[in-house]
Structures are given as C-alpha cells and as structure tokens.
Amino acid sequence: MMRLSRVAYIQLCNHFKQKCWLKDSRHATVEEKIAIFxxxxxxxxxxxxxxxxxxxxxxTVHRYFxxxxxxxxxxxxxxxxxxSYDRNNHLSRKHKELLKIFPVSNRYRIxxxxxxYLS
Numbered sequence: 001m002m003r004l005s006r007v008a009y010i011q012l013c014n015h016f017k018q019k020c021w022l023k024d025s026r027h028a029t030v031e032e033k034i035a036i037f038x039x040x041x042x043x044x045x046x047x048x049x050x051x052x053x054x055x056x057x058x059x060t061v062h063r064y065f066x067x068x069x070x071x072x073x074x075x076x077x078x079x080x081x082x083x084s085y086d087r088n089n090h091l092s093r094k095h096k097e098l099l100k101i102f103p104v105s106n107r108y109r110i111x112x113x114x115x116x117y118l119s
Contacts, residue, residue, distance in 0.1 A: 009034070011101055021071035028056070028064060036061055037068035045115045 004012075011029050016022045019026065022030045036054055039045060040061075045063045079098065 004038060006010055008102065013100055013117075016068075016071050016075070019071075019074070021074050022067060027060075033064040033068050036064050037072075 009031075013034055016034065017030055022033060023032055025073075031055065036050060036056075039046070039053070041049055047058045047065070051058050051061050056064070
C-alpha cells in the first residue's frame with residue numbers, strides 16, 4: 001500500500017514522534033497521518049479518493065497531509081547536508097545518526113560511503 005517496508009515505516013513514525021514534528025491528535029495517530037501522506041504521494045491520489053479510504057473529510061486529509069509535509073521538510077534538513085570537503089571524515093555526524101536509525105545493508109553501505117567519499 002505505501003511502498004515502504006513495515007520496519008522502515010515504524011522507524012519513520014518513531015523518529016517523527018521523538019523529534020516532536022508530529023503528535024497524535026484526538027482523531028488520528030501519527031501512524032495514520034504518515035500513512036495518509038505516503039498514500040497520496042505514492043499513488044498520486046486526490047484527497048477525495050483518500051478520504052474514502054481513511055474515512056476522514058477532505059479538509060482533515062488536507063490538514064494531515066500538510067502536517068506531515070511540514071515534518072518532512074524538517075526531516076529533509078537532517079538528511080540533506082552540505083558536502084564535506086574533509087576526506088578523512090566523509091560521513092557527517094547527522095548521517096551517522098541516520099544510519100543508526102535506518103540501517104543499510106552492507107552492499108548499499110559500501111556504495112553509499114563511496115559516493116559520499118567521492119563527492
């Protein structure tokens with residue numbers, strides 16, 4: 001449904017909760033808000049289609065979507081960092097923290113670290 005593994009989805013929800021970018025509301029949890037957001041962007045659905053799936057009004061779906069979008073903008077500030085020119089320290093502290101939260105298999109880690117090293 002969301003084109004994201006269950007483990008990564010739970011880690012993403014927990015990360016947003018820890019950073020206080022999203023909070024549970026009276027009618028929806030953080031998990032549901034992120035599910036609505038991911039459903040809209042992954043399936044390119046209109047809010048009217050999503051409202052039927054999640055049983056919320058169009059206005060509520062719109063509000064939740066934009067709450068998560070604002071959180072994603074903060075998340076992007078953590079993930080997208082300027083390139084470091086120090087070749088000895090090719091992984092920034094933020095990237096090391098994110099690799100702890102979202103582990104990468106060894107095959108991709110080698111590719112990821114070599115790309116950071118080359119840039």
